[in-house]
Amino acid sequence: MSNRAASGFSLHEDTSASLIGLAILALALAVTWQARPATDGESRERYPKGWPTPLAATIDRPQPWSDSPLQALRDKKDNSIAAPILLGMAWVVAVGAAGAALGGGEVLRFLPGAAMLAALTGAAWFLAAQKLVHHYNLEYPLWALAIGLTIGNTVGAPRWLMPALNGEFLIKTGLVIFGAEVLVSRLLELGLPGLMTSWLVTPVVLVTTYWAGVHLLRIPSRSLCMVVSADMSVCGVSAAIATAAACRAKKEELSLAIGLSLFFTVIMMVAMPPFIAWVGMDPIVGGAWLGGTIDATGAVVAAGEALGKEAGQVAATVKMIQNSMIGLIAFAVAVYWTGWVDRDGAAARGSLGAEVWRRFPKFILGFLLASLLCSWLFSSGPAQALWVDGAITGFTSRLRAWLFCAGFVCMGLQTNFRELAPALVSGRPLVLYVAGQFLNLVLTLAMASLTFGWLFRKAVDS
């Protein structure tokens, strides 16, 4: 972090991100518990998204709008949400200031830039909330990057903004909070067919695509191969963010991977449902195929629902199981990277375990701790499951999204178009994505047909 020595006290960025992320999670759980319902606290029917949390009033994002951006300031019940949106910006400033303080920076120097960063983040949300953009899954990272890139490559980031541009810290803190959403317990939701469709195909596609990028296409950057492979095979932008942090990919590489993922997500979301209907595929198999292949969760549900209610439900659940792999994959990538890819010559003579520990991105441990803690709590009983769901859906997932969005604005502001040019001109990342996605489509269809269509099909068994 910048200005580390200013106050004499400083923590490593990974440690600060973990501490702040876990503190926010503890706050969310404590406040949600404090406001737990007096009756029906175990009823999923009464509380489908978990217990309501008072913290929900402190953060929101602009709602989909069609004609005027002002429509984004009102929720579905026509209540004003201007205050929670402004408070969302305040959360970005507060988390950034806490990181600056723990990192030994001067908080006062940080504040003007942080206020501007929060305003640009809010602007990215407004762009993403336009109804056409919203319904075609052009997610907020794209607009956050676009705003940052536009300013950074025209007038450039002003000097007073620089102390606040700590995108890596914001994304790492967002990832630690995100750990709470990676609930291992959700893995078993669709039984063995769901596990086989999500967990057998995904690692095979991830490893094969990465290997092909490094050895067949000879892409010079291994981290670019990993990020493209992960976002294509696991679950799009969220997987790209987690693996990019685990393998210390450059910000330009993450931007490129996200751009590829969003572009192909739109194509697949529009093209796959009519194709499935045209070939007369069973809706369960079709839904599982959509869930296992389209990168972004929202696009999976939209494509599934376009096919029918049944396909939409199966698609969303398969995607949720795949979502739950992020923690394990991020951990495995971090271990592989520190132990084998990034290992320097001198350290290679020492013990592998010690070297992995020395270079391991420690915030991944905060992410895993949040995931394991919330998974344990979630599976302890129906009331605890609603407690965790309430804290996540009402608060932490919203804050995580604001922090990611702010992180992407920072990345855009610090990225030079010229650094993206070599990868774009060679076209090899595009070939890697397309080839990997083709393999993903074939293997997922085969596995979905085998499990949901034949092996575990009751009609066939009876």
Add this chain to the structure above:
Amino acid sequence: MNWPPGSGRLAALGAAAALLWCGVFPRLLQCPALARHIELMDRREVNPAAMYYTELEHLPLRPPWLERRVRLWPAAVAAMASPSGRE
């Protein structure tokens, strides 16, 4: 007042974005095919921009009809899981 270099390009890009978001996109929304798709998604409360399942309007829990059509845990696995060794 001296504007920093690149201010003209930034202003032009900002104006283009404003034209797209407030002029072109709202018009495109009136196209019948798009309007039908969006109306269907709104009616089913789908959040197509969700990055993760926790951002969906409805948490994707196992649909009740699924177990009638798919054997989620085959007999052998279910028997292993049950305390008596039988399903």
